[in-house]
Amino acid sequence: MHNKKIKIAVFPIAGMGTRFLPITKTISKEMLNILDRPLLDYAVEEAKAAGIETFIFVTNKENTKPLDYFSKNTKLESFLKKKKKIDLLKQIKKLNIKKKNLKIIFQDKPSGLADAILRTEKYVKKEDFCVILPDDLILGANCTQELINVYNKKKSTVIGVMEVDKKDVSSYGIIESSVFKKNIYKIKNMIEKPKVKDAPSNLAIVGRYILLNDIYKFIKKTKIGSGGELQITDAIFLSSKLNEVWGYKFSGKRYDCGNKIGFLKAQIATAFKDKEIKKEIKKFIKNLGG
Numbered sequence: 033m034h035n036k037k038i039k040i041a042v043f044p045i046a047g048m049g050t051r052f053l054p055i056t057k058t059i060s061k062e063m064l065n066i067l068d069r070p071l072l073d074y075a076v077e078e079a080k081a082a083g084i085e086t087f088i089f090v091t092n093k094e095n096t097k098p099l100d101y102f103s104k105n106t107k108l109e110s111f112l113k114k115k116k117k118i119d120l121l122k123q124i125k126k127l128n129i130k131k132k133n134l135k136i137i138f139q140d141k142p143s144g145l146a147d148a149i150l151r152t153e154k155y156v157k158k159e160d161f162c163v164i165l166p167d168d169l170i171l172g173a174n175c176t177q178e179l180i181n182v183y184n185k186k187k188s189t190v191i192g193v194m195e196v197d198k199k200d201v202s203s204y205g206i207i208e209s210s211v212f213k214k215n216i217y218k219i220k221n222m223i224e225k226p227k228v229k230d231a232p233s234n235l236a237i238v239g240r241y242i243l244l245n246d247i248y249k250f251i252k253k254t255k256i257g258s259g260g261e262l263q264i265t266d267a268i269f270l271s272s273k274l275n276e277v278w279g280y281k282f283s284g285k286r287y288d289c290g291n292k293i294g295f296l297k298a299q300i301a302t303a304f305k306d307k308e309i310k311k312e313i314k315k316f317i318k319n320l321g322g
């Protein structure tokens with residue numbers, strides 16, 4: 033049985049963030065800020081806007097900051113109230129997620145995306161659900177909502193995909209597919225981080241998935257894959273023998289905030305939404321010269 037509505041989102045955030053050391057010694061990658069908000073906030077906001085009601089963070093024991101960030105902070109709220117900073121107060125209150133709708137699950141050692149997802153089974157129960165990787169920041173359109181729209185029609189697995197340069201395929205899960213309709217692909221094969229010569233296409237998986245509940249069954253059958261980890265790409269491929277798997281070429285722009293260049297581009301793109309900042313920064317970069 034499928035859901036009437038996708039209501040649960042899983043956020044795997046247990047990674048070590050080695051590409052951002054040393055800052056990630058004390059702050060997890062998902063809590064790094066794009067302007068004044070952590071990456072995780074953008075991901076949660078996307079989920080909320082797409083109708084998600086329950087938020088599950090899979091993290092490690094050291095990384096409990098996300099819980100604080102989305103929980104009520106009475107001291108801060110009464111301070112802002114006293115200082116009559118009403119707009120700020122509203123903004124801060126909007127972040128609060130009710131205790132019953134916010135779950136933290138611990139993944140002791142990073143053993144892959146599929147392992148992180150497997151740990152959510154007893155909370156997700158029988159529902160189909162979505163997975164959002166916060167370091168894939170997608171601006172300009174709500175990718176989760178777009179995938180849910182496809183799920184609502186197909187009642188099957190849907191994955192966000194985008195075209196990448198052929199030389200970069202080894203950083204992604206890559207799909208082999210046939211075009212079904214504009215921007216919708218029927219997936220025949222999926223390979224996690226293939227060598228350039230083995231990649232069946234340049235259509236890459238990004239960190240947005242709508243998964244059927246039986247994915248748990250397939251994760252349990254999945255063997256250790258690329259990087260010595262349990263890969264969700266492999267589990268979804270296994271499931272494709274039974275369920276259709278759809279790729280959706282989403283319409284927003286994706287920033288790979290797991291690497292420094294992507295992260296910096298996301299900062300600039302976000303800052304440029306403010307006319308004044310845009311003008312100032314453009315002038316600043318021009319004067320930096322080269």
Ligand code: G1P
Nearest residue numbers: 145168203204205237238239265
């Ligand atoms: C994960 C997935 C990969 C996907 C990528 C998108 O890899 O395993 O299939 O293409 O996210 O960001 P990671 O970058 O976490 O190694």
